[in-house]
Amino acid sequence: MERPQVCKDLFEVIHERDNLDRPLTENEVRRYFAQILQANISCEENGVLHRDIKPENIIVDMSTDEAKLIDFGLASEVQAEPFTHFRGTPHYMPPEYSQSKKYDGCQGTVWQMGILLVDMLSPQVPAFKHSHLALSMPPRVPQNISADAKNLIYSLLNTTPNNRPTLKQTLRHPWFARTD
Numbered sequence: 001m002e003r004p005q006v007c008k009d010l011f012e013v014i015h016e017r018d019n020l021d022r023p024l025t026e027n028e029v030r031r032y033f034a035q036i037l038q039a040n041i042s043c044e045e046n047g048v049l050h051r052d053i054k055p056e057n058i059i060v061d062m063s064t065d066e067a068k069l070i071d072f073g074l075a076s077e078v079q080a081e082p083f084t085h086f087r088g089t090p091h092y093m094p095p096e097y098s099q100s101k102k103y104d105g106c107q108g109t110v111w112q113m114g115i116l117l118v119d120m121l122s123p124q125v126p127a128f129k130h131s132h133l134a135l136s137m138p139p140r141v142p143q144n145i146s147a148d149a150k151n152l153i154y155s156l157l158n159t160t161p162n163n164r165p166t167l168k169q170t171l172r173h174p175w176f177a178r179t180d
Contacts, residue, residue: 006062010120011055018123026145027180029120032060032067034176036116039069040109041167047078049105052088053112055119078105091115091126095134095159107161110170114139114156121145127157134159148175 008016010032017023024032036058043050050057050069057071074087082102086093094111097103118127122142128134139157141150152175158164165173 007059008062009056010058010060010067013060014055014120014123023123024120026121026149026178029117030176030178031065032058033113033117033120034171035067036069037113037167037171039067040113041171043069043075044078044106044109044167048072049076049078049109050074051076051105051108052092053109053116054089054092055116076105083108088112090131091128093131094161095131096161098132099135104161106166107164110156110164110167111161113167113170114153117149117153117156118142121149121153127153146175146178146180148173148178151175 014024036053040050040053050072052071052074053069057069058067059070060067076083076087083097083105084102086097086103092112092115094103094108097108115127118139118141122140122145127139127141128137134157139153141153152170152173155165155173156170
């Protein structure tokens, strides 16, 4: 495993910038998020699910500004049948697990990416105070972000797993084509 000489985990990057009253810009979030999305696509194509996507498990190489997915301690192989045990951080748990105690691992990754995107764009306001609330209320989305970013968040955090995009479909969302 590589570890860049000068790196910080994404949690540190987000909160240092927020404490300086200079939160990450939407362009910076888009760049990091695309890199993290690509890493998860590569994992899934190789039959692996990380299962604990969160800012603390992403490092940013401060010399190249590249985000890298780390800590595969909870990873599992992709499987056809639903997972019946949630592994990961409860804040990132897909709501279908709260309801039925099972979830599709690939769609669970999409949900975690949606929570991550909200965390990156609005570090002070979690998408949901508790994951089970996702079943009864829409995510809290920052008002100062683009309509495309809001649309992407709502699609990733769709409470019906089959209505969420795949990771590859997510990469084709119009938000990634923006340059502002």
